[in-house]
Amino acid sequence: MNTRAARTSETTADAARPSAPGLGASAPGLGTGRKVLRAAALAATVPYLALKSAWLAGSRIGIPDGSVLLEPGVFFTVANAVTLVMDATVIVIVLALTRPWGMRVPAWLLTVPVFIATGLLTPILTGFPGQLLVKALGMGAGEAVKAAQKPFLDPWVFSVVYSGFTIQGLTLAGLFVPYARERWGWRWQGVLGDRLPPSTGVVAGATAAAGAAVGAVSLYWAFGGTAGLNAERLALYSAETGVVSAAHAMCALLAGAGALLLARGGARRAWWPLALGWIGSSATLSWGMWMLTASLGSAFSPDEEPTSMIFLTYAGQIITGLLAFAVLVRFLGSRRRAAA
Helix, strand or coil: CCCHHHHHHHHHHHHHCCCCCCCCCCCCCHHHHHHHHHHHHHHHHHHHHHHHHHCCCCCCCCCCCCCCHHHCCCCHHHHHHHHHHHHHHHHHHHHHCCHHHHHHCCCHHHHHHHHHHHHHHHHHHHEEEHHHHHHCCCCCCCHHHHCCCCCCCHHHHHHHHHHHHHHHHHHHHHHHHHHHHHHHHHHHEEEEECCCCHHHHHHHHHHHHHHHHHHHHHHHHCCCCCCCCHHHHCCCCCCHHHHHHHHHHHHHHHHHHHHHHHHHHHECHHHHHHHHHHHHHHHHHHHHHHHHHHHHHHCCCCCCCCCCHHHHHHHHHHHHHHHHHHHHHHHHHHHHHHHC
């Protein structure tokens, strides 16, 4: 009787234990919904890839006379090539999320580009609809702001490109969640659990402080604050640009909140603090690095030269993202050890 009871107890414990990473994982079944999402995601890459390919081939489609994009130099050529490759990577990600071989892709090789895609697309998913709403309510850029804008791209280019990015963001989320649930669902099953080590708590506190500082500055600019801005950004301020600043403020605050919740542990369901940390850290890190690289790689007139405060904000985004990412990795590592 004792032997039989012990075997029964072991069997019950095995059934309740989270599956080890990667064991028994198979590609989620492709229902109609996921097939539609895959088709939409792939189609959404076409306009951007077509434009970038045309520009690299020397076409001026969508580029007005006097645009900085027409100036000689290698920076914009390299930028076009890099962004073309980045958008083409979305195609690979979509296939990996919907084909059986995608379950065999090393975790880091898939999660790194998904992390970057999440970061770059999140502010667009919030900012672009916000700008459309502002315009619909009659609070868009006024005539003075429009007159101060220098030629860059035809308006239709922004509408086409950002609509495509919005579709990409929504469809990638719809495809990644079931994939991640099947492959790594054990990572966010149940509650947060034990508090992470004190050192991680210090990092989480630093994340929250940095995120709050970045968020405060971005919100200040979102609502019309002028300190720390260059002449160009002051001339171009409108409710539309304010929406963009507010979106970046939100991401910085999410990074800090997610890091604190993950470090504190407790009885909260694990999935939503993990989502906050993932979205916040990816957005602040990706956009901070993107904007800082663009600022350092471009030649500016005196009115366009980024101020020290602008550079500090980009650096603050990067620091916030890195710290939040460190807490995220520490939390996921603790879940892996617990499952083992």
